[in-house]
Structure formats: C-alpha cells, structure tokens
Amino acid sequence: xxxxxxxxxxxxxxxxxxxxxxxxxxxxxxxxxxxxxxxxxxxxxxxxxxxxxxxxxxxxxxxxxxxxxxxxxxxxxxxxxxxxxxxxxxxxxxxxxxxxxxxxx
Amino acid sequence: xxxxxxxxxxxxxxxxxxxxxxxxxxxxxxxxxxxxxxxxxxxxxxxxxxxxxxxxxxxxxxxxxxxxxxxxxxxxxxxxxxxxxxxxxxxxxxxxxxxxxxxxxxxxxxxxxxxxxxxxxxxxxxxxxxxxxxxxxxxxxxxxxxxxxxxxxxxxxxxxxxxxxxxxxxxxxxxxxxxxxxxxxxxxxxxxxxxxxxxxxxxxxxxxxxxxxxxxxxxxxxxxxxxxxxxxxxxxxxxxxxxxxxxxxxxxxxxxxxxxxxxxxxxxxxxxxxxxxxxxxxxxxxxxxxxxxxxxxxxxxxxxxxxxxxxxxxxxxxxxxxxxxxxxxxxxxxxxxxxxxxxxxxxxxxxxxxxxxxxxxxxxxxxxxxxxxxxxxxxxxxxxxxxxxxxxxxxxxxxxxxxxxxxxxxxxxxxxxxxxxxxxxxxxxxxxxxxxxxxxxxxxxxxxxxxxxxxxxxxxxxxxxxxxxxxxxxxxxxxxxxxxxxxxxxxxxxxxxxxxxxxxxxxxxxxxxxxxxxxxxxxxxxxxxxxxxxxxxxxxxxxxxxxxxxxxxxxxxxxxxxxxxxxxxxxxxxxxxxxxxxxxxxxxxxxxxxxxxxxxxxxxxxxxxxxxxxxxxxxxxxxxxxxxxxxxxxxxxxxxxxxxxxxxxxxxxxxxxxxxxxxxxxxxxxxxxxxxxxxxxxxxxxxxxxxxxxxxxxxxxxxxxxxxxxxxxxxxxxxxxxxxxxxxxxxxxxxxxxxxxxxxxxxxxxxxxxxxxxxxxxxxxxxxxxxxxxxxxxxxxxxxxxxxxxxxxxxxxxxxxxxxxxxxxxxxxxxxxxxxxxxxxxxxxxxxxxxxxxxxxxxxxxxxxxxxxxxxxxxxxxxxxxxxxxxxxxxxxxxxxxxx
Numbered sequence: 004x005x006x007x008x009x010x011x012x013x014x015x016x017x018x019x020x021x022x023x024x025x026x027x028x029x030x031x032x033x034x035x036x037x038x039x040x041x042x043x044x045x046x047x048x049x050x051x052x053x054x055x056x057x058x059x060x061x062x063x064x065x066x067x068x069x070x071x072x073x074x075x076x077x078x079x080x081x082x083x084x085x086x087x088x089x090x091x092x093x094x095x096x097x098x099x100x101x102x103x104x105x106x107x108x
Numbered sequence: 109x110x111x112x113x114x115x116x117x118x119x120x121x122x123x124x125x126x127x128x129x130x131x132x133x134x135x136x137x138x139x140x141x142x143x144x145x146x147x148x149x150x151x152x153x154x155x156x157x158x159x160x161x162x163x164x165x166x167x168x169x170x171x172x173x174x175x176x177x178x179x180x181x182x183x184x185x186x187x188x189x190x191x192x193x194x195x196x197x198x199x200x201x202x203x204x205x206x207x208x209x210x211x212x213x214x215x216x217x218x219x220x221x222x223x224x225x226x227x228x229x230x231x232x233x234x235x236x237x238x239x240x241x242x243x244x245x246x247x248x249x250x251x252x253x254x255x256x257x258x259x260x261x262x263x264x265x266x267x268x269x270x271x272x273x274x275x276x277x278x279x280x281x282x283x284x285x286x287x288x289x290x291x292x293x294x295x296x297x298x299x300x301x302x303x304x305x306x307x308x309x310x311x312x313x314x315x316x317x318x319x320x321x322x323x324x325x326x327x328x329x330x331x332x333x334x335x336x337x338x339x340x341x342x343x344x345x346x347x348x349x350x351x352x353x354x355x356x357x358x359x360x361x362x363x364x365x366x367x368x369x370x371x372x373x374x375x376x377x378x379x380x381x382x383x384x385x386x387x388x389x390x391x392x393x394x395x396x397x398x399x400x401x402x403x404x405x406x407x408x409x410x411x412x413x414x415x416x417x418x419x420x421x422x423x424x425x426x427x428x429x430x431x432x433x434x435x436x437x438x439x440x441x442x443x444x445x446x447x448x449x450x451x452x453x454x455x456x457x458x459x460x461x462x463x464x465x466x467x468x469x470x471x472x473x474x475x476x477x478x479x480x481x482x483x484x485x486x487x488x489x490x491x492x493x494x495x496x497x498x499x500x501x502x503x504x505x506x507x508x509x510x511x512x513x514x515x516x517x518x519x520x521x522x523x524x525x526x527x528x529x530x531x532x533x534x535x536x537x538x539x540x541x542x543x544x545x546x547x548x549x550x551x552x553x554x555x556x557x558x559x560x561x562x563x564x565x566x567x568x569x570x571x572x573x574x575x576x577x578x579x580x581x582x583x584x585x586x587x588x589x590x591x592x593x594x595x596x597x598x599x600x601x602x603x604x605x606x607x608x609x610x611x612x613x614x615x616x617x618x619x620x621x622x623x624x625x626x627x628x629x630x631x632x633x634x635x636x637x638x639x640x641x642x643x644x645x646x647x648x649x650x651x652x653x654x655x656x657x658x659x660x661x662x663x664x665x666x667x668x669x670x671x672x673x674x675x676x677x678x679x680x681x682x683x684x685x686x687x688x689x690x691x692x693x694x695x696x697x698x699x700x701x702x703x704x705x706x707x708x709x710x711x712x713x714x715x716x717x718x719x720x721x722x723x724x725x726x727x728x729x730x731x732x733x734x735x736x737x738x739x740x741x742x743x744x745x746x747x748x749x750x751x752x753x754x755x756x757x758x759x760x761x762x763x764x765x766x767x768x769x770x771x772x773x774x775x776x777x778x779x780x781x782x783x784x785x786x787x788x789x790x791x792x793x794x795x796x797x798x799x800x801x802x803x804x805x806x807x808x809x810x811x812x813x814x815x816x817x818x819x820x821x822x823x824x825x826x827x828x829x830x831x832x833x834x835x836x837x838x839x840x841x842x843x844x845x846x847x848x849x850x851x852x853x854x855x856x857x858x859x860x861x862x863x864x865x866x867x868x869x870x871x872x873x874x875x876x877x878x879x880x881x882x883x884x885x886x887x888x889x890x891x892x893x894x895x896x897x898x899x900x901x902x903x904x905x906x907x908x909x910x911x912x913x914x915x916x917x918x919x920x921x922x923x924x925x926x927x928x929x930x931x932x933x934x935x936x937x938x939x940x941x942x943x944x945x946x947x948x949x950x951x952x953x954x955x956x957x958x959x960x961x962x963x964x965x966x967x968x969x970x971x972x973x974x975x976x977x978x979x980x981x982x983x984x985x986x987x988x989x990x991x992x
Contacts, residue, residue, distance in 0.1 A: 078129050
C-alpha cells in the first residue's frame with residue numbers, strides 16, 4: 004500500500020493542480036509551479052509525481068482530446084480527489100500549527 | 109523546429125499508454141518556451157528534458173515505471189502485448205542476477221569470449237586468405253597450367269616447357285591467353301649501390317591476361333620474345349616511383365640488368381605485381397630455342413568467357429595426348445593440369461586452415477557446452493525462484509524466454525569481448541604466419557568477419573541457452589514449490605543433460621589433445637631428422653654473375669679465396685642448388701656404355717654444381733673415393749661425386765668409382781662425360797621431409813652456372829663474419845649484390861616453421877579445451893557435492909572415512925571423463941587422418957600420442973575433481989543434518 008503522506012514535491016504539484024480550479028493538465032501545472040517557485044521544473048518529474056499521486060489516490064486522471072480550437076490533441080487531465088484535498092488542507096493545518104510563534108530572523 | 113531526433117527518442121522510450129499525451133504536452137511547453145525565451149533556448153531545453161526522460165524511464169528501476177505500477181494498467185499492458193516492455197524486464201532481471209554472482213558471470217563471459225575470440229581470429233584468416241578473391245581484376249578466371257608426369261611420384265605441379273606452352277595456348281579455345289614466365293634476379297646497376305632486382309621473363313606481356321592497361325607506354329609483345337628482338341622492359345609502378353620519381357619521360361630510357369641495357373617501353377598499373385615482388389618484366393628472348401624437355405616455365409592464363417576449368421582441362425588433355433603421339437621422346441606420360449590461380453597460390457595451406465578452423469570450432473563448442481553446464485547448474489539452483497514465479501502466473505514460455513534472454517546477454521557481452529580478443533588474435537596470427545600462409549597480409553577484421561562473429565553470438569545463444577531453457581520447461585513446476593527445489597526430483601532431471609554435455613566436452617578435448625600431440629610429435633621428429641650435413645655456424649648468400657663459364661669460375665674461386673682469409677672463417681664453398689635453398693636442376697643421368705632409357709622409364713637425379721671446397725664446408729661425409737679437389741675445377745677431365753641414393757639407383761651391384769656418366773640436356777646426351785671419383789653420404793636437400801634423392805655433384809668449373817650460393821663456415825657466430833664478407837665481395841666487384849643472406853640454421857627453421865605454427869595453434873586450442881573441460885568437470889562436481897551434503901553427512905556420521913568420501917566424489921566425476929575419453933579416442937582414430945598432410949615421421953595413429961593423451965586428461969580430471977572431493981571430506985555431519 005502506498006504511503007499516505009505527501010512528499011514535498013508531491014505537495015507542490017497537488018497545490019499547483021488545485022490552483023487550476025476544477026481540473027488541469029501538465030502544461031498549466033508546470034507553468035504554475037515555475038512561476039510560483041521561481042525554478043525550472045522538469046516535466047518528467049511532474050509526470051512521475053502525478054502518477055504517484057494517482058497511485059496514492061490523491062488525484063484522478065483521464066485521457067481527453069482537446070477542443071479543435073486548442074489543437075485537438077490528446078492530453079491527460081488531472082483532478083484532485085476529495086482525499087487529495089483533505090490531505091493538503093490537513094498538511095496546511097499541521098504546518099500552521101508548527102509555524103505558530105516563529106518569527107523571521 | 110525542435111529536434112525531431114529528440115522527439116523520436118522520446119517516442120521510443122515512453123510506454124505506450126503515456127506516449128501520445130506526453131509528446132503533445134511537451135510540444136505545448138516547448139512552444140511556450142519558444143515564445144518566452146526564443147527558439148535556441150527552447151531547443152536546448154527540449155533536449156535536456158529528453159535526457160531526463162530517458163534517464164527516468166529507461167534506467168533499471170526507472171522511477172517512471174515504478175510510478176506506473178498500477179495493477180489495472182499492468183493488465184491492460186499485458187493485454188496489448190508490449191513485448192518490448194517484457195523483454196526489457198527480462199534484460200534487467202538478467203543483468204541484476206548476473207551481477208549478484210560475479211565469479212559465475214565472469215567465468216561464463218570469459219569462456220564465451222575465449223571461444224568466440226579464437227574462432228573469429230581463425231575465421232578472419234580463412235576469410236582473408238581463402239574466401240576473398242585474389243587482388244586481381246576478374247581473378248576468378250585466372251588459371252595456371254602445369255605439367256604432371258604420370259611416371260613421377262607426388263602431385264607436384266611441374267613447370268612447362270616453352271613449346272608446350274605455345275601449343276596449349278594455340279590449341280585451347282577455352283584459354284583466352286596463356287603466358288609462360290620465369291623469374292630471375294639480375295643485378296641492377298646505375299642507381300647507386302648495385303642491387304639484385306626481381307625480374308620476370310615472359311613469353312608476352314601480362315596485361316592482356318590480367319585485363320589491365322599500362323599506366324604509361326605499352327605492354328610487351330609476343331614478337332619481342334625472340335632472339336634478335338630489341339631489348340625492352342616494362343617496369344612496375346613502384347619501381348617507377350622509387351627509381352624515376354614517377355617522371356613522365358621514363359619511356360625510352362634504359363636500365364642495366366647484369367650489364368645488359370634494356371629500354372623501358374611501359375609502366376605497369378599501380379599495385380600490379382605478378383608474380384609477387386616483380387619489379388621489371390622483360391621478354392624471354394630465348395623462348396623459341398628451348399626444347400620440350402626444358403621445363404622452365406610457370407604459366408598464368410585466363411579462361412575465355414564462358415569456359416570453365418573443366419573445359420580447359422578437357423582441351424589440355426586432348427593436346428597432351430596429341431603431343432605424346434607426335435613427340436614421344438619428350439612428351440610421353442606428360443599431362444597438363446589446369447589449376448585455378450587461387451588454388452595454386454594456396455596449395456596445402458587450404459587443408460591446414462580448414463583443420464585449424466575445425467579445431468577452433470571444437471574449442472567453441474566446448475566453451476558452449478561448458479557455459480550450458482554452468483547455466484544448468486545455476487538453473488537447478490534456482491528451482492525455488494522459478495517455482496515461485498510460476499506459481500505467480502509466469503508461463504513456461506515466459507520462463508524459457510527469460511532463460512534465453514539471459515543466455516543472449518552473456519553471448520552478446522562475451523561476443524564483444526571475443527571480438528576485441530580477435531583483433532589482437534588476428535594481429536598475432538599475421539605476425540606468426542608470415543611465410544607460412546600466403547596472402548596473410550590481406551587478413552583483417554572486416555565486415556564479413558563482424559557478420560561471422562554476430563552469427564556466432566546467435567548460434568552460441570541457441571547452443572547454450574536452449575538446454576537450460578528446455579530443462580526448465582520439463583520441470584514439474586507445482587511439485588517444485590512443495591519441495592522448494594531441494595529434493596532429489598530436481599536433481600535427476602538436471603543430471604542427465606549435464607552428464608551428456610560433460611562427456612561431449614571431454615570427447616572433443618581428447619580429439620584436440622590428440623591433434624596437438626600428433627603435431628608436437630611431428631615437430632620433434634622434424635628437428636630430430638639427420639639432414640646429412642652440418643647446419644650450425646654456417647652462413648650463406650647467393651650471387652648472380654653473367655659472363656662466360658671461365659669468367660664465372662675465376663670470379664667465384666677468387667671470391668672464395670678472399671673470404672677464406674677473413675679472420676674467423678674456417679672454410680668456404682659454393683654450390684648451385686643449395687640444400688633447402690633456391691634453384692636446382694634435375695635431369696636424367698646416363699651411365700656410359702648403357703642404352704638410353706626408353707621414354708617414360710628414365711630416372712631423374714639432382715644435378716648440383718659445387719666448388720672444390722663445398723662438400724668439406726658443408727661436412728657432407730665422404731663414404732668412398734675422394735671429394736673434388738682444386739685441380740678438378742679447371743682440370744682436363746670433368747669429374748663428379750655421387751651420393752649413396754645415386755649408387756643405389758644406378759649401380760646396385762657395380763662399383764661406380766671410375767665410371768663415366770652423361771647428363772641429358774635439351775640437346776640430348778651430348779654434354780661431356782663426367783667421371784665419378786667419389787661417393788658421399790645422402791643429405792636431405794629438397795626439404796627436411798623429403799627422403800634423399802639421387803644426386804650428382806659436378807665440378808662448377810666445368811658446369812657453371814653464374815648463380816651460386818656461397819656458403820661460409822665460421823668458428824663461432826658465422827653471422828658476425830658478414831660485414832667482412834660483404835666487404836670482400838664489394839672489393840672484388842662493386843657491381844655485385846648479395847641476396848638471400850641467411851644462416852643454414854635459419855633455412856632449417858623456415859622449413860619447420862609451418863609445422864611449428866600449426867603445432868603451436870592446435871596446442872593452444874587443445875590447452876584451452878582441456879582447461880575448459882576441467883572447469884566444466886569441477887563445476888559439476890562442486891555442484892553435486894553441494895547437493896549431496898546431507899547424504900555425505902549421513903555417511904560420515906555412519907563412520908565413512910575421508911578416503912571413501914574422496915573416492916565416491918572422484919569416481920562420480922571420472923565416469924563421464926572415462927566415457928568421454930573412450931569416445932574421443934575412437935573419434936581421433938578416424939578423424940586423425942585429416943591431419944596426415946601436416947604430420948611427419950609418425951602415423952595419425954601414433955601410439956605414443958594415444959598413450960599420452962589419456963594420462964594428461966586423467967591428470968587434469970583428477971585435479972579438477974580433488975577440490976570438490978576435499979570439500980566433501982570436510983562436511984560436518986551435525987551441521988549437514990541440521991541444515992535440512
């Protein structure tokens with residue numbers, strides 16, 4: 004059985020997916036990650052992470068052909084599952100608790 | 109445009125389920141990059157991403173695959189049958205399990221590498237020497253015609269006489285052309301230091317026959333090969349470069365050959381050399397004067413379009429029959445043989461090379477048997493693993509495939525290593541076989557050889573991969589899980605194929621050992637042969653001298669006298685027809701007072717012209733009478749000395765001393781009478797392997813010729829005398845060049861070199877075979893002991909002594925060895941005959957060899973068996989029983 008906690012990069016990817024609203028595919032997710040972290044992200048790493056998140060049941064995916072005006076090509080769309088959402092919010096709660104009382108410097 | 113190559117790589121590595129969408133999405137990301145950073149940066153980025161993908165997807169245990177291990181997806185993949193994926197899994201599994209047993213894997217790899225390396229090396233030689241066409245244009249149509257005397261023993265292709273050559277060429281439509289030639293080495297002067305130059309006298313130009321056109325000028329013409337034609341020459345391309353700097357105005361210039369000026373009329377095409385090393389071709393002006401008894405011409409001809417060797421032979425037979433009727437005194441029992449040039453050049457080497465290839469193939473087979481054995485042993489050790497995998501749903505076919513993949517990986521890696529070994533092996537063979545194997549310079553590891561090696565890898569995979577795979581396929585998989593692969597059931601299954609393989613290995617090793625033994629014995633016999641003359645501390649060289657008989661005689665006697673004064677020189681003599689050397693004459697010798705022999709009934713003797721001191725210098729023992737003396741050389745009565753073979757042949761009951769003989773020439777028996785003054789011992793002049801022939805040594809002063817081998821005996825280190833000897837030659841005539849400078853011992857080594865070469869190679873192969881068979885035996889016994897630990901433990905517990913345990917293990921091992929030995933010896937008795945042509949002084953059933961081989965083999969087997977046997981004696985019964 005896959006481990007149920009989120010590793011750091013899994014956490015990042017899941018958050019980037021949630022930022023896309025209801026669902027998203029790799030291109031906007033990667034753009035989001037690069038913009039928000041300020042680092043180049045290797046697509047291969049993102050794909051692997053998405054696969055792993057899927058194995059753990061945090062996201063679901065579906066192959067779909069895009070609208071003709073978007074090129075009409077096949078893409079894999081990901082959605083966060085309820086379990087995935089709960090997991091990020093749970094992580095956020097833990098982080099907030101841990102952060103409380105800390106100041107920079 | 110992003111690199112399409114990179115995209116293609118990606119398409120290749122991505123699993124099918126991810127391929128389309130990942131490529132699409134990456135393409136989008138790439139377009140974004142192009143917009144934000146420009147095309148170049150985007151291209152770089154794309155390539156970087158492909159690298160990352162390759163690393164993540166392809167490498168063993170790649171994270172992509174681990175992340176893809178969704179049970180549903182897996183099922184889908186198996187259904188779609190992604191064979192590449194399965195294969196990839198097998199490869200990874202094989203590499204991983206090979207890495208876990210480094211000693212085992214290294215042994216297997218090394219065994220394969222040695223087998224493939226040795227086989228590929230020998231094949232390279234076979235390929236370069238025998239399978240590649242000769243380096244001549246349309247070389248398949250080139251033939252040589254020679255004479256076969258039905259009444260003389262041996263299958264030597266003798267030279268033709270000029271009139272016969274002309275008749276065959278004119279009378280055989282199957283031959284487009286036929287050129288007669290003989291080689292000479294006159295002295296070239298006018299280019300600094302005088303040198304001997306290889307000159308070929310031809311009946312007409314060669315270019316027409318070889319389908320070539322000269323670089324410059326024209327070819328020689330048939331009408332120039334007559335007595336009073338102007339003296340002309342065609343020179344080789346190399347000679348033109350070296351001597352004339354490729355100058356265009358070389359035509360019309362003259363060169364001096366032994367004092368005779370000849371005019372250059374043509375330059376041969378680049379790289380054309382026939383016969384090899386020829387620098388100058390000149391017409392044979394004396395061709396029309398020579399008779400049918402003068403067998404002095406080798407020939408080169410070309411088949412007409414559509415003609416075959418057989419049709420040319422049929423015509424040659426008809427011509428021979430006709431000539432035999434017309435000229436019975438010269439052509440009785442004389443046949444013409446048409447032989448492809450390639451066969452003529454290769455001669456006996458062809459058979460020897462096939463034998464070597466056979467021997468090395470046996471080594472390869474043994475290597476395969478060995479690897480198969482090792483894999484079998486391991487396979488039975490892996491019963492448990494296999495049973496578990498089978499229980500989890502792996503089919504037999506799947507398991508067998510996996511075994512084959514494993515074998516294939518070993519074979520490919522071993523093959524690559526073997527190819528590297530072969531590159532070195534070929535280099536070694538080329539160096540050691542110079543002068544033994546013709547054309548060995550053409551040998552290289554080329555495309556054909558690579559193809560051969562690749563074929564070997566496939567064959568090897570099948571050979572040693574199939575048996576473990578077949579073995580696994582027979583194992584009752586379910587039963588194994590119950591027994592956990594530890595019980596006797598599995599053992600009896602693996603045991604028979606292992607035993608059979610071992611017997612085969614031993615048998616093949618025995619055959620090779622016998623072959624090596626026979627060659628070693630022959631080599632020893634060759635060296636033990638009494639040549640009949642002294643070979644140590646002698647140095648010799650040949651000179652070529654034009655001019656009248658008297659001039660030639662004075663030159664050589666003066667030279668001998670001068671060399672004799674060099675400090676360290678013990679004695680000097682000259683001979684025409686030096687033993688194991690160049691050039692001699694055979695002819696019919698007629699005893700005065702006897703009738704001329706009938707045509708076809710003549711016996712031939714070797715005619716050798718010697719200086720008065722030669723027989724003493726060579727230490728050829730005097731049996732009776734006297735040897736030649738200085739006074740004989742220019743004395744009024746021509747005298748000669750004969751050997752014992754001559755006496756046996758011509759004077760079986762009479763005393764030859766004082767008798768007179770005549771030597772037949774083209775003009776009949778008109779030459780002077782030679783009085784026999786002495787009898788000397790027989791020597792082996794032609795070759796070490798050929799029994800002494802009847803010989804007559806006549807005095808050089810009366811016989812000539814100008815081409816002599818000067819032989820010098822020195823106190824010690826005859827070679828060291830050479831500078832002083834050269835100085836004497838130069839002082840006497842600065843325009844004379846020394847050729848074929850060698851010690852007599854070198855000439856002997858040259859004679860035994862082929863046997864030595866084959867002996868060395870076959871011995872190396874036999875040693876390899878023996879080693880491999882020993883390793884195989886060791887492996888099997890080691891395995892058997894480990895399987896019988898419990899049984900041995902019980903025996904020890906019941907009081908068996910170490911000795912008995914050793915005997916048990918050794919006898920287990922010796923059974924297949926003895927069987928293999930018997931089979932191998934039986935096969936050797938039959939197969940040994942192929943070696944016959946390479947043997948000397950022994951038969952292919954040499955009792956010493958057949959007695960020694962079993963001893964060597966049993967010793968090796970005993971050594972191989974003792975290690976596991978000792979291990980068996982150290983079994984602790986308590987441990988062994990507890991382990992169960």
